[in-house]
Amino acid sequence: MKRFSTMLGAAMVLLATSTAALSARTDLVLGVVLEPPHLDPTAGAAAAIDEIVYANIFEGLTRIGPSGQVMPALAESWEISEDGKTYTFHLREGVTFHDGTTFDAEDVKFTLERAMAEDSTNAQKSLFAAIETVEVVDAATVTVKLAHPQGSFLYNMGWGDAVIVAPESELENREKPVGTGPFKFHRWAKGSAVTLVANPDYWGEPVALEKVEFRFIPDAAASVTALLSGDVHAFSNMQAGDALPQIEADPRFKVVIGSTEGETILAMNNGKAPFDDIRVRKAISHALDREEIILGATAGNGVPIGSHFSPANEAYVDLTGTYPHDLDKAKELLAEAGLADGFSATLKLPPPPYARDGGEIIASQLREIGIQLEIVPMEWAQWLEQVFSNKDYDLTVISHTEPNDIEIYARDDYYFNYDNPELKSVMAELDRTADPAKRNELYGQAQRIIAEDAVNGFLFQLPKTGVWDARIEGLWENSPIQANDLTKVRWTE
Amino acid sequence: MIAFLAKRLAVGFATLLASSVIVFFVLEVLPGDPARIMLGMNASPETLAALRLEMGLDRPIPIRYLDWIMGLAIGDFGRSYTYSSTVMDLILERLGVSLPLAVIALTLSTLIAIPVGVFAAARRGRAADTITMGAAQVGVAIPNFWFALLLIYVFAVGLRLVPAGGFPGWGETLADNWQALKALILPAVALALPQAAILARVTRSAMVDVMGEDYIRTARAKGMPHRTVLWRHALRNALIPVLTIMGLQFAFLLAGTIIIENVFYLPGLGRLIFQAIIQRDLIVVEGVLMLLVATIILINLAVDICYALIDPRLRLSR
Numbered sequence: 001m002k003r004f005s006t007m008l009g010a011a012m013v014l015l016a017t018s019t020a021a022l023s024a025r026t027d028l029v030l031g032v033v034l035e036p037p038h039l040d041p042t043a044g045a046a047a048a049i050d051e052i053v054y055a056n057i058f059e060g061l062t063r064i065g066p067s068g069q070v071m072p073a074l075a076e077s078w079e080i081s082e083d084g085k086t087y088t089f090h091l092r093e094g095v096t097f098h099d100g101t102t103f104d105a106e107d108v109k110f111t112l113e114r115a116m117a118e119d120s121t122n123a124q125k126s127l128f129a130a131i132e133t134v135e136v137v138d139a140a141t142v143t144v145k146l147a148h149p150q151g152s153f154l155y156n157m158g159w160g161d162a163v164i165v166a167p168e169s170e171l172e173n174r175e176k177p178v179g180t181g182p183f184k185f186h187r188w189a190k191g192s193a194v195t196l197v198a199n200p201d202y203w204g205e206p207v208a209l210e211k212v213e214f215r216f217i218p219d220a221a222a223s224v225t226a227l228l229s230g231d232v233h234a235f236s237n238m239q240a241g242d243a244l245p246q247i248e249a250d251p252r253f254k255v256v257i258g259s260t261e262g263e264t265i266l267a268m269n270n271g272k273a274p275f276d277d278i279r280v281r282k283a284i285s286h287a288l289d290r291e292e293i294i295l296g297a298t299a300g301n302g303v304p305i306g307s308h309f310s311p312a313n314e315a316y317v318d319l320t321g322t323y324p325h326d327l328d329k330a331k332e333l334l335a336e337a338g339l340a341d342g343f344s345a346t347l348k349l350p351p352p353p354y355a356r357d358g359g360e361i362i363a364s365q366l367r368e369i370g371i372q373l374e375i376v377p378m379e380w381a382q383w384l385e386q387v388f389s390n391k392d393y394d395l396t397v398i399s400h401t402e403p404n405d406i407e408i409y410a411r412d413d414y415y416f417n418y419d420n421p422e423l424k425s426v427m428a429e430l431d432r433t434a435d436p437a438k439r440n441e442l443y444g445q446a447q448r449i450i451a452e453d454a455v456n457g458f459l460f461q462l463p464k465t466g467v468w469d470a471r472i473e474g475l476w477e478n479s480p481i482q483a484n485d486l487t488k489v490r491w492t493e
Numbered sequence: 494m495i496a497f498l499a500k501r502l503a504v505g506f507a508t509l510l511a512s513s514v515i516v517f518f519v520l521e522v523l524p525g526d527p528a529r530i531m532l533g534m535n536a537s538p539e540t541l542a543a544l545r546l547e548m549g550l551d552r553p554i555p556i557r558y559l560d561w562i563m564g565l566a567i568g569d570f571g572r573s574y575t576y577s578s579t580v581m582d583l584i585l586e587r588l589g590v591s592l593p594l595a596v597i598a599l600t601l602s603t604l605i606a607i608p609v610g611v612f613a614a615a616r617r618g619r620a621a622d623t624i625t626m627g628a629a630q631v632g633v634a635i636p637n638f639w640f641a642l643l644l645i646y647v648f649a650v651g652l653r654l655v656p657a658g659g660f661p662g663w664g665e666t667l668a669d670n671w672q673a674l675k676a677l678i679l680p681a682v683a684l685a686l687p688q689a690a691i692l693a694r695v696t697r698s699a700m701v702d703v704m705g706e707d708y709i710r711t712a713r714a715k716g717m718p719h720r721t722v723l724w725r726h727a728l729r730n731a732l733i734p735v736l737t738i739m740g741l742q743f744a745f746l747l748a749g750t751i752i753i754e755n756v757f758y759l760p761g762l763g764r765l766i767f768q769a770i771i772q773r774d775l776i777v778v779e780g781v782l783m784l785l786v787a788t789i790i791l792i793n794l795a796v797d798i799c800y801a802l803i804d805p806r807l808r809l810s811r
Contacts (some may be wrong), residue, residue: 037531037575037772045533121544123532174577189662190576190586191760191768215659219755221642222658226758229649229657381525381773389529 024491026210028472030484031223031232033239035191035216038174041160042115045123047401047482050160051236052194052214054483057098058163058179061089061108062154068312068403068480070154074103074164074180084149084434091140095203097166098184105136111164112144124161130431151434152404160483182207182487192216208474208490227253227467234468236475236484239353244299247467256466257301258478259312262399264302264354266362266457267387269394271417279337281454285323286330287369288362294460297358302460307447308406311461312478315443319451319458330369342370345394349375350383354462355397362397362457391415399462403481406443407431409450416455423449501797505790512786513565517558520775526550527574527773548574561779570780575772580780583765590660591761594677594684595746601685602692603739607728609689610696610735615723617701626697632690641683641756648679655679658757680757684750688742695738699731706730732803740796744789748781 036048041058055063063073072078075089095103112134115122122128130150135143146153156162169178177185182204183196193215198207215232217223220239226232227247237260240247248255266288268275275281294302303311306319334340349359356377363373373395378386387393393415400408408414410427423446430442451458464479474489528544529536545551564571570580609629613622649657660676663669703709704727712722751763762781769777 035768038577044531045536046531118539119543119546121532121540121547123536123540125537125540189660189760190578190583191590191764192660192662192758215758217658217758219758222756222758225642225645225650225657226659229645229653231649231656231659380771381523381530384529385524385526389526 024208024493026208026491027212028209028234028486028489028491029213029215029232030486031217031226031235031238032214032484033216033218033223033237035218039177039185039188039194040165040173041163042111042165043121043123043174050482051484052196053177053179053181054160054163054481055181055485055487056183056196056212057177057181057185058160058165059181060157060159060163061091062158064155064158064403064481064483066476066478066480066485068478070158073158074108075157078154080434085146087144087146087153088137089142089144091142092203093140095180096201097169097180098178098199099166099169101166101168103164103166103180104139105142106139107164107166108142109134109136110167110170111162114165114170115162122161124159127156127159127162149432149434151430151432151436151439155404158481160481183209183212186211205487207487209486212486214484234466234472234475236466236468237464237479238467240465240467241353244465252470254466254468254470254472256468256475256477258464258466258476259303259310260401260462260464260479261310261403261405261481262401262462263305263308263310263405264297264358264397264399264459264462265308266459267393267396267398267416268456269391269415269417270419270455271391272394274337274339274343275394277337278454279333280339282323283330283333283337283369284366284371285454285457286326286333287366287371288323288457288459289325289365290320290459292365293358293361296361297354298460298463301463301465302354303463304460305458307451307458308400308409308456309443309447310403312480313404313443315440317444317447319447322451323454327368334369334371339370342372344372344374347373347375348383348387348393348396349377350380350387350396350398351378352399354399358459359397388415391417397459401462401482406446406450409446409455418450418453418455420449420453497801498794498798501794505794508790509783509786513562513783514558516779516782516786517561518554520778521554521557523773523775525773527775530773531575550574561776565783570783571776573769573774573777575769575774576777580777583777584762584781584784587760587762587765589663590677590759591747591750591763594681594750594759594761595743597677597681598684598688598746599739599743601681602689602742605685605689606692607696607735610693611700611723611728613693613697614700614704614727615719617704622697626694629690629693632687633694635687637683637687638752638756640686641680641753644679644683645756658759660759676757676759680750680753680759683756684746684753688746692735692738692742696731696735699734700727703727703731729803733800736796736799736803740792744785744792747788748785 032051034048036046036052037044039049039053041049041053059073061073061075062070065071074092076092077090079088091105097103112128112131114120116128116131130146130148132145132147137143165173166178182199182202184199186195186197188194193213196212198210217226220241223235223238224240224243247253268281270276290304294300294304304320306322309316347359347363349355359375363375366373387396407427409418410424426442426446430439433439433442466475468475471492472489473492476485528541528548528550532540532544561571572579573583576583609625613625616622645657648654655675655678661672663673709722709727712726748762750761751767754761754764766778766781
């Protein structure tokens with residue numbers, strides 16, 4: 001009898017493992033750090049919104065792919081007029097929203113006009129600034145007329161802020177998002193998780209996952225234990241800290257270091273003495289030792305940058321050698337500026353670890369050339385108000401995570417207080433240029449101008465630490481936009 | 494008794510009103526603009542203005558206070574700036590975690606602390622007393638987040654008996670609710686043990702005081718069994734300071750558990766306040782704080798009533 005039960009037990013184990021091998025898992029728990037305030041990407045800037053809904057629930061006319069390229073989404077194809085001012089989009093037919101209403105040209109018109117409207121609360125309203133009119137030709141064709149040619153228009157339409165929403169569900173999207181994507185919203189347990197389920201009526205390639213849970217884990221230590229205990233299967237960007245070597249050594253997990261669009265800079269108040277003097281800014285740039293900062297702030301995973309541009313972008317120009325680490329040169333420049341004895345200033349630091357850790361290293365590096373920095377740690381709200389809105393600061397460390405955002409240097413009244421007509425004309429020309437080669441050249445010029453002006457101390461591109469169960473494939477290695485596109489994710493066993 | 498209750502209620506109401514003024518005005522002077530936080534660094538000034546108008550942030554502070562306090566009077570806590578739901582709904586949702594957690598933790602800590610305290614007091618000065626009180630001292634000294642991590646490593650990562658954190662929410666079926674309860678076990682233990690240590694020490698010292706009273710000697714002299722003297726006469730009289738501490742602990746457990754909620758990433762009231770402060774969702778912070786003030790006032794009232802029940806002298810003198 002005993003032997004029989006042993007055999008039965010063995011058979012059951014065998015059966016259990018073989019069924020598991022036959023049908024791979026179809027559920028996924030993904031850990032994310034921040035809970036979004038709501039789930040409407042067209043009415044808020046929080047990256048946490050796009051991290052859940054982009055490409056999963058909502059789709060735009062175009063979409064951004066894993067390497068930052070523009071791909072067709074709800075627009076199957078498009079034509080651009082000779083003068084570059086008229087875009088004709090051919091929409092996919094037979095697409096329905098999750099509530100059953102059909103998607104057509106009227107929805108596109110509604111979405112774009114809503115984003116452009118006077119009372120719009122779209123956080124990236126500038127994406128739509130060039131649009132003059134949106135016309136419905138027939139149910140599957142839309143014509144968008146621009147005030148001037150805009151090279152980045154198709155890219156802009158791929159942002160999470162430009163996804164297509166329906167007039168029927170517009171107001172509910174904050175709590176119960178209704179899109180056209182391969183996943184449907186299921187439940188939002190506030191403070192805990194958002195759950196999505198596969199959309200059986202999806203127009204495109206069906207997804208492998210049946211059920212996806214985005215679990216909010218703000219605490220770094222808790223994210224490590226959640227991973228180790230198997231509660232969470234993947235973190236597309238994990239704050240693992242000191243536990244990363246332990247996870248890397250564990251064969252159950254895969255650690256993938258990728259890149260983000262986050263240019264991390266030592267921002268300087270160009271409108272305030274002594275930082276209004278280019279010699280002082282150059283001196284600071286010479287005094288910074290990027291390698292040491294990258295090691296301390298990102299465990300060596302950040303990629304050095306010499307201007308405000310992502311190395312992953314094809315228009316990238318390597319300018320890291322513009323102001324090499326050279327203390328003598330730095331002291332010389334300070335002396336030229338009449339500050340041979342150095343000076344004191346404040347360094348205001350927002351909460352992320354890269355800023356707090358990086359800031360301390362920067363303070364000790366600048367001390368070498370006689371600049372005494374007082375470190376002022378700040379919480380996020382305070383930083384946004386004092387530094388970003390009121391420009392009441394000397395220096396700060398921050399990562400600019402929006403993709404392709406070099407145009408911020410051409411903005412009036414931006415917190416850098418930087419004003420260079422030459423850069424403004426380059427950016428204006430870029431905005432009107434559609435030819436890719438010409439655009440890359442203009443991007444190169446812009447990178448060189450701000451690097452040479454030493455507007456800010458350019459430090460590194462923020463890395464993305466992807467950690468997931470080794471049996472999962474299809475998660476993005478890099479994050480050209482802030483999103484967790486799960487459409488290609490599957491369990492291999 | 495009715496006059497006593499009425500007086501306590503009036504004092505409680507005045508406290509509530511005074512704290513509403515403090516809570517509202519102190520929070521409103523905090524730097525940080527909720528609209529800016531929601532829209533991020535790329536937002537244009539017009540978008541910001543549009544959102545501020547939508548959130549009603551363009552009106553002067555005193556008007557907003559009056560609006561808010563009138564709302565409170567009829568049970569309307571307002572609408573969250575960041576979440577698109579009412580503050581009341583948010584609070585109720587979070588109470589679904591915080592209330593059971595606090596009740597379980599307090600029950601656990603009481604079940605451990607009172608027997609231990611009585612036991613130590615009965616053996617005052619002997620080895621058993623020294624050992625239990627030494628252990629309690631360690632319990633007071635251990636930070637609860639560290640103890641929580643230890644529990645996670647042993648029971649979640651190692652033995653995989655319970656989840657390492659999170660809360661699946663209360664469900665319809667028994668199995669769902671069991672999953673939810675399971676998620677609360679470790680946090681409740683992590684919260685209860687340090688509380689139990691404190692409560693055990695309070696119980697012991699109160700018992701030691703009472704054991705020296707004349708009526709205990711009398712009870713013993715008339716030949717009452719040791720156990721009866723201890724549990725019926727001594728403990729009942731020692732309960733007043735114990736109840737006071739329990740009242741304070743319950744209030745703490747309800748909202749002061751931010752750290753434990755972070756370690757276990759539980760969606761409780763503590764996390765709600767924490768998140769709301771970071772996002773400058775002031776109306777939520779104000780609502781939760783008022784609820785807590787009200788709870789503490791009510792708990793104190795309940796404790797006072799318990800005193801009166803335990804000790805008839807208090808009933809008559811007021």
